[in-house]
Amino acid sequence: MLDLYSPGTSLLHRLPPAAKMLAMLIGATLLFLNESLPITVAATLGILALYPIAQLTLKQAFAQIRPLLIIFVLFFAVQWYFSGLELAAYVVLRLTALILLASLVTLTTRSSDMIDTMTRGLRHLKPLGVNPEKVSLAISLALRFIPVLAQITREVREAQKTRGLERSVIAVAMPMAIRAIKMADDISDAIDSRGYRS
Amino acid sequence: MDTTASRGLATKDIVYIALFAALTAALGLMPPIHFAGAALPPISAQSLGVMLAGAVLGSKRGGLALLLFIGLVAVGLPLLSGGRGGFGVLMGTSGGFLLVWPLCAYIIGYLMEKDTAANAIKTGLYVAFGGIVVMYAAGIPWMAFIGKLGLTKSLTIMVAYIPGDLVKVVLATIIARGLRRAYPNL
Numbered sequence: 001m002l003d004l005y006s007p008g009t010s011l012l013h014r015l016p017p018a019a020k021m022l023a024m025l026i027g028a029t030l031l032f033l034n035e036s037l038p039i040t041v042a043a044t045l046g047i048l049a050l051y052p053i054a055q056l057t058l059k060q061a062f063a064q065i066r067p068l069l070i071i072f073v074l075f076f077a078v079q080w081y082f083s084g085l086e087l088a089a090y091v092v093l094r095l096t097a098l099i100l101l102a103s104l105v106t107l108t109t110r111s112s113d114m115i116d117t118m119t120r121g122l123r124h125l126k127p128l129g130v131n132p133e134k135v136s137l138a139i140s141l142a143l144r145f146i147p148v149l150a151q152i153t154r155e156v157r158e159a160q161k162t163r164g165l166e167r168s169v170i171a172v173a174m175p176m177a178i179r180a181i182k183m184a185d186d187i188s189d190a191i192d193s194r195g196y197r198s
Numbered sequence: 199m200d201t202t203a204s205r206g207l208a209t210k211d212i213v214y215i216a217l218f219a220a221l222t223a224a225l226g227l228m229p230p231i232h233f234a235g236a237a238l239p240p241i242s243a244q245s246l247g248v249m250l251a252g253a254v255l256g257s258k259r260g261g262l263a264l265l266l267f268i269g270l271v272a273v274g275l276p277l278l279s280g281g282r283g284g285f286g287v288l289m290g291t292s293g294g295f296l297l298v299w300p301l302c303a304y305i306i307g308y309l310m311e312k313d314t315a316a317n318a319i320k321t322g323l324y325v326a327f328g329g330i331v332v333m334y335a336a337g338i339p340w341m342a343f344i345g346k347l348g349l350t351k352s353l354t355i356m357v358a359y360i361p362g363d364l365v366k367v368v369l370a371t372i373i374a375r376g377l378r379r380a381y382p383n384l
Binding site for chain 2: 137
């Protein structure tokens with residue numbers, strides 16, 4: 001399955017997902033409550049130090065930040081111009097720390113384990129009308145549908161190419177959407193006919 | 199079976215919810231569209247999934263479809279455009295824009311349910327309200343808060359995205375109306 005997980009055997013890999021998520025939420029809240037630059041620097045370095053402990057490289061840590069580099073530069077420049085260097089450094093470092101912390105959980109936890117933990121957690125929401133079995137069904141269907149939708153798009157685009165319409169967004173999107181709904185109808189009939197009780 | 203829980207969702211509803219969560223993910227696979235050269239940031243097609251889910255599925259199912267999508271992103275699946283995923287993105291600068299998606303779809307669906315006979319222009323306005331106004335109303339303060347930027351500055355950054363979002367509103371309106379015509383009792 002497609003996943004951002006990085007395999008390993010460290011303590012962070014072995015911790016239960018729920019504990020990691022809780023620790024991350026507490027850590028993120030503390031980062032927001034703290035207003036001092038030195039503490040933010042220390043927190044960033046501390047989180048960075050957890051990467052080797054979790055058998056992750058600093059390259060992997062940087063890869064988490066890379067997609068945001070442009071927005072970081074932009075934020076830094078705007079803050080520096082309007083509010084001075086210290087606040088600019090504080091804001092960007094706090095963001096960096098936050099993302100490194102959250103990525104640490106993502107990198108050391110399999111999506112499937114995380115999904116299991118969440119569906120187990122959903123049981124407590126049963127009194128509110130949440131049905132964990134239905135949620136599990138929706139999750140597995142959604143993951144299966146992603147490649148199927150990509151395939152349908154390819155087929156429709158090829159069909160429209162023969163008509164010279166492959167560049168028209170609507171001429172591709174419309175038949176694709178109709179085929180996707182038709183597929184969904186067939187699948188729900190198939191599920192019901194096999195005796196799934198919802 | 200107790201009525202409150204079973205009244206909720208039939209198998210068909212669950213399949214539709216999964217389909218539109220997957221659609222939003224599949225839209226993230228499309229390369230971002232560049233237009234107006236380098237003057238405007240590239241737009242991802244992904245929020246089109248939000249608009250479609252609301253306009254096609256209605257409030258409850260549309261909202262749940264996006265809730266499912268955000269849940270899958272949160273557990274670490276790289277479903278956001280550019281292969282991003284995990285809690286980090288949701289907590290980052292654009293987190294507000296993403297976390298509000300279920301509400302956006304819900305509101306679009308709610309408006310469509312209130313006015314089932316809406317013409318194309320009205321449908322477009324409903325989609326634009328949920329897909330642009332509500333999304334920005336959550337995303338911009340979030341960006342201002344996370345980046346300690348101030349609302350006006352955050353707003354200025356986001357203005358560049360409005361043309362792309364308007365294109366998506368038009369597309370979502372056309373597709374949703376076409377689908378509703380093809381399947382009147384979705």
